[in-house]
Amino acid sequence: xxxxxxxxQLYTIRDHCQTSAALAASxxxxxxxxxxxxxxxxxxxxxxxxVVSIMAGEGLVICATHEPAPQILAEPQLAIDRxxxxxxxxxxxxxxxxxxxxxxxxxxxxxxxxxxxxxxxxRQGLQLGYHNHAxxxxxxxxxxxxxxxxxxxxxxxxxxxxxxxxVQFGGGDAAAWCxxxxxxxxxxxxxxxxxxxxxxxxxxxxxxxxxxxxxGIIAAAESSGCEWFIVEQDICxxxxxxxxxxxxxxxxxxxx
Numbered sequence: 001x002x003x004x005x006x007x008x009q010l011y012t013i014r015d016h017c018q019t020s021a022a023l024a025a026s027x028x029x030x031x032x033x034x035x036x037x038x039x040x041x042x043x044x045x046x047x048x049x050x051v052v053s054i055m056a057g058e059g060l061v062i063c064a065t066h067e068p069a070p071q072i073l074a075e076p077q078l079a080i081d082r083x084x085x086x087x088x089x090x091x092x093x094x095x096x097x098x099x100x101x102x103x104x105x106x107x108x109x110x111x112x113x114x115x116x117x118x119x120x121x122x123r124q125g126l127q128l129g130y131h132n133h134a135x136x137x138x139x140x141x142x143x144x145x146x147x148x149x150x151x152x153x154x155x156x157x158x159x160x161x162x163x164x165x166x167v168q169f170g171g172g173d174a175a176a177w178c179x180x181x182x183x184x185x186x187x188x189x190x191x192x193x194x195x196x197x198x199x200x201x202x203x204x205x206x207x208x209x210x211x212x213x214x215x216g217i218i219a220a221a222e223s224s225g226c227e228w229f230i231v232e233q234d235i236c237x238x239x240x241x242x243x244x245x246x247x248x249x250x251x252x253x254x255x256x
Contacts, residue, residue, distance in 0.1 A: 007037035009232035018044030041066035064090035092129035118157030129161035137170030165191035178220035208250030
């Protein structure tokens with residue numbers, strides 16, 4: 001992993017990205033921290049050309065996006081057009097909203113539609129990814145729902161945006177999943193899993209602050225062809241920019 005491959009997920013600082021001025025200030029902070037790329041997600045209603053201009057002005061590459069899950073399934077060309085306008089090639093189906101992962105028929109229907117939609121992305125030079133949470137680790141036909149989704153879609157139509165925290169939360173092994181998705185993992189969400197004894201529950205944490213084996217995860221992701229290592233923290237204990245800074249400082253110790 002090179003430092004230029006480490007990106008910040010704007011969802012982490014979503015409260016600071018709701019206007020053009022706020023997004024510009026946030027982009028400047030990210031570049032000062034040391035990030036060179038971002039994933040665009042959960043920002044305000046800012047024109048795409050302004051987003052491109054702001055990021056370019058700070059020397060930040062837009063490596064990927066998240067587009068609305070219902071839009072990807074129902075109106076995929078709108079998502080395709082936006083990804084093109086932002087000048088990147090990767091996006092992800094972010095969350096299986098209104099889909100019951102305990103229902104085999106619904107999982108099958110989702111996988112079939114993602115394969116169809118992913119083919120549209122592929123034909124236009126883009127890649128559609130699937131961003132997992134924990135609910136995809138429900139048992140399904142001898143494996144998990146996530147296994148089913150990847151086993152019943154073509155690699156050229158659907159790639160993975162593996163989320164390390166949610167793999168762990170769902171009872172999986174992030175490094176093993178990276179290896180399983182060899183050749184199908186262009187981007188990954190790095191998010192640590194911190195256990196809190198007082199509540200007997202895990203929380204999101206800065207990379208290196210929790211229990212996940214990031215040297216092993218990153219090595220496995222690299223061997224599977226990962227191009228972008230994206231730092232995300234859904235909830236931060238204080239200033240999210242400080243959390244991103246601490247995560248990047250840790251990841252720098254693993255940079256080649």
